[in-house]
Every structure is written in structure tokens, then in C-alpha cells.
Amino acid sequence: MWRNTWLTSLTDMDGPRILRAGLCAMGIMGIMGIMGIIMACAGITHARPVRHAPPPPAPDAAPELLYGLPAACIAHVITAPLLTNSGSPIIPVTFNAMDGLSYLSVTQDRVGVYAATTHDFPVESIIDVQTIAGGDTTYTTTLNTLRISNGMAENVPALLEGIGLPHVNDRPVLGIIGYDVLGNYDVLFDFPARRMVLFLPREGGACPPMRDWLGADSTALPLLPDSTGRMTGVALRMGERTIRMEVEPGADISSLSRRDARALGLTSAMLRTDMHVRTNAGKILNGRRHHFDNVTLGSWQNLGLDVNVEKTTYSVLGMNFLRRRRVLMAFPQDMVFMTPQQDMPDDRGQATHGVLSTRTAIARMVDTPPPAGNTLLVPTDRPAAGPAAP
Numbered sequence: 001m002w003r004n005t006w007l008t009s010l011t012d013m014d015g016p017r018i019l020r021a022g023l024c025a026m027g028i029m030g031i032m033g034i035m036g037i038i039m040a041c042a043g044i045t046h047a048r049p050v051r052h053a054p055p056p057p058a059p060d061a062a063p064e065l066l067y068g069l070p071a072a073c074i075a076h077v078i079t080a081p082l083l084t085n086s087g088s089p090i091i092p093v094t095f096n097a098m099d100g101l102s103y104l105s106v107t108q109d110r111v112g113v114y115a116a117t118t119h120d121f122p123v124e125s126i127i128d129v130q131t132i133a134g135g136d137t138t139y140t141t142t143l144n145t146l147r148i149s150n151g152m153a154e155n156v157p158a159l160l161e162g163i164g165l166p167h168v169n170d171r172p173v174l175g176i177i178g179y180d181v182l183g184n185y186d187v188l189f190d191f192p193a194r195r196m197v198l199f200l201p202r203e204g205g206a207c208p209p210m211r212d213w214l215g216a217d218s219t220a221l222p223l224l225p226d227s228t229g230r231m232t233g234v235a236l237r238m239g240e241r242t243i244r245m246e247v248e249p250g251a252d253i254s255s256l257s258r259r260d261a262r263a264l265g266l267t268s269a270m271l272r273t274d275m276h277v278r279t280n281a282g283k284i285l286n287g288r289r290h291h292f293d294n295v296t297l298g299s300w301q302n303l304g305l306d307v308n309v310e311k312t313t314y315s316v317l318g319m320n321f322l323r324r325r326r327v328l329m330a331f332p333q334d335m336v337f338m339t340p341q342q343d344m345p346d347d348r349g350q351a352t353h354g355v356l357s358t359r360t361a362i363a364r365m366v367d368t369p370p371p372a373g374n375t376l377l378v379p380t381d382r383p384a385a386g387p388a389a390p
Helices: 015-025 258-263
Strands: 074-081 090-095 098-104 111-115 125-131 134-148 151-163 171-177 186-190 195-201 219-222 231-238 241-247 254-257 275-280 284-297 300-310 326-330 335-338 357-360
Touching: 074 090, 090 171, 111 134, 151 171, 219 231, 241 258, 254 258, 258 300, 275 300
Parallel strands: 098 171, 111 151, 254 300
Antiparallel strands: 074 195, 090 098, 090 134, 111 171, 125 134, 134 151, 186 195, 186 326, 219 335, 231 241, 231 284, 275 284, 275 357, 284 300, 326 335
């Protein structure tokens, strides 16, 4: 965890700052992540990246296609490699003058920044936030310049994620790119090709409907609003009951809140035999992993889905479902399109855990008869249980 207590001890806040913090707190939705994905101030104007000329088509792309999309139908293209395909996708970024990496999160409202020192970013106002695991407090700041490939934004409203830079291998993680940037675009998460494409569709009658862009075997779903109006959720039907789940590549495993689990008919007795799990969401959440084999999503039926049932404030459709697919989140059209999963032998990339990560909590063991002539498997001065699985 990277949040430092020096921020929460700050008391020299003037009247306007406190007023702004109060206004922001009215729009808080949630938080998850290494220290929590923060969702705040949904009414703030989105960061608008300065538009640059799109890069040339990929070398392996047909002339009429750009990154697997109809080239004549898209404009202002920004593309970045996805450096992990297990937990939260990570892309190369530049924050101010520093090169590094950034997580991607659909459900985080503003850009989040990690500070190497307490002097890196000015503290502007205090915000109380509602996290996926409970209440929290953070501070607003401003990111002078944000660059993703050929796209750049200036004076970007941001939230302080903490002091100290996480690292993936030897590269610093500078922050989290959230809905404030992504929501301006149609966003293609091409997990098989390990790239993200931000684009705007060209207007004109010659282009096919966007629902046809990913192929006939894809499915289309309307995006559903959260309580602040951000279009980030989809409806999943499990059996005869339907719930709303946030589409969140920042979570390596899908998750159900206890409220939604009850709505789907799951009882404590049914979960008692499921595997224990624990999730780092700012604090450790202990839960159970349950398997469904009757999930309906759009035109797809009888899908299998593993979910963690935990004490959270909302439910998440994470990377265990999204990986190996092409996922087009068409935010301006309030739609999401997905392809079936591809068979890929090695798709994890540089990191195996991302913003919201889960590990099994208990190494499950079953009783077996001892080998012939061996009456004691575990020394009497050592516990019988093995260590938690990594």
C-alpha cells in the first residue's frame, strides 16, 4: 500500500478548498485498487487531450483496416501497448516530464497520481471518498501534462493516490488513467493483440453500424449508468435473475457484493464450501470464490464465470472474463461490444497482478489414506496445514 499518512494529517486548508472538497464529496462513488480505485467528482469536466495526427496503420493491417477497425470510420487515433493482460492493463505514459507506466481503470473517475515525494504535486482540496471497501480520504491536485503516445492533455484534474512509486519490474507506475480521459473516446481493449486504441468515429453514412465492427460472433450490450450517471456497467443474468456489474479491467477477478449475491440466491450455506480468497482493495477483503455456469451476457448464454463474493459496495466484471477478448467500450454511444475469448497459450505480459488483485487464502487439502507402512505424515511439532497459496 502506497498511501502515506502525511496527507491525512494536513490541517491548513482554507475556506474555498474545504468548500470544493464538500462539493466533490457529493459526487463520490467508490474506490478500489492497490490502495483503492477512487471515484470522485463525476460532474467535473473531463480532461480533453490535445488532438494530434493519427499514427500510420499497423504494418500487418489491411489497407481498409486500422487496428482491426474500419479505417475510413475512425479519427484521432491514439494507441498504446498493453503491458499486462492479467490484472489491470498497464500502458506507457509520461506524467509531467517523467516516463513510466500507468494502470487503466474504467471505474476511476479522475486520473490518479503517485508521488515520489511530498513535493511532487500541490495539494488543493480534501475529499472524503466512498471506497469499494469503505470510506476514505484523499486530496485533489493537478497534473501539468499527461501524454499517452501521440495524445497529450494539459492541466488535468487528478487525485493523489499516495506517496511512493509502485514498480512493475524496474519501471515506475506513475498513476491510473480513469474515466475522465477514457470516457471521451471509443476505447478498444484488444487483449489478444495487447494494445489499447482510443479513437473518435467519423461522421458519415458510409460506415457500417458499430455493432458489426468486431465481427458476427461478437455481442453488444448497452452501458448502464452508476449513481453519478457515468456509463460503466452492464447487466448480467445469472439463471433467472439480473444484476448490474461494473466493467473493470483493473480487477483481475470478477467480484460480487454480498447484496448482489443475496439477490442471486446465494446463501451463506452455499458459499461455505467455496474456496477462501482475499483481495487487496485498500484493505484486505476476505471472501469466497463461487462458480456460475449459467451466465447470460447480451446474446451469449450459458457462460461460465468465477466470482469472489466479498463485502464490497458494488460488483465488478473483471479480467478473468475480459482477457483474451477484444472489448470495445463505445462510451460516446453508451455501448460495449465484446468478442468471444481466443485460445492463447501465454497472455499475461509483464505483470500478473494489477490494481485490484486477489489471491487464494487457503491451500485446500483433502483427506487421503497414508501410504503403506507410513503412519505419520506431519511431525508432531509442526502444524498440519500448508501455507497460503500465492
